[in-house]
Amino acid sequence: MALLLVMVTACTPAGPRSTSAQVRVTEDGSIPKNESISLDDGRHAAIANLDPELLTAMRKAAADAKLAGVELRVTSGWRSAEYQQRLLDEAVELYRSEEEARRWVLPPEKSAHVTGKAIDIGPTNADDWLIQHGADYGLCQAYANEMWHFELLTTPGGQCPQPQST
Ligand SMILES: [Zn+2]
Known part of the structure; x- marks a missing residue:
């Protein structure tokens, strides 16, 4: 285990701190807008x-x-269920309407992205x-x-x- 950690660190040019940041960003499946x-x-x-x-x-x-x-x-x-919910919350804010938001972003229990x-x-x-x-x-x-x-x-x-x- 210790050896594995050393190897992972050695293979990461930007160092362990940015590695954990990257994992945190991507583990809910999020991809930034326009990317x-x-x-x-x-x-x-x-x-x-x-x-x-x-x-x-x-x-x-x-x-x-x-x-x-x-x-x-x-x-x-x-997408994780939490991320899907966050997208829905953002859409509701954007459209100022739950109904309009759901035309574009389904709730976590209905989205095929979550499965x-x-x-x-x-x-x-x-x-x-x-x-x-x-x-x-x-x-x-x-x-x-x-x-x-x-x-x-x-x-x-x-x-x-x-x-x-x-
Ligand atoms: Zn989609």
């Missing part, structure tokens, strides 16, 4: 806690998208690509008003259900 991470960033809780089936499908899609010159970036993945079964992808050209080709991997746009939010909603090569209106 995105790679599907290969398996150390980030947003990726690490995704449903393995969803992650595998997304990585396959991303590899094929890359061949078409499109990069799929993750703007949100798994690791949803992923948000950007930028827009990546969303366009995935809306067009996602069904080949079982990936579907789940909500009509969120072109970035994808879930496994069909079998690979199947047909996606109509995105839900909220």
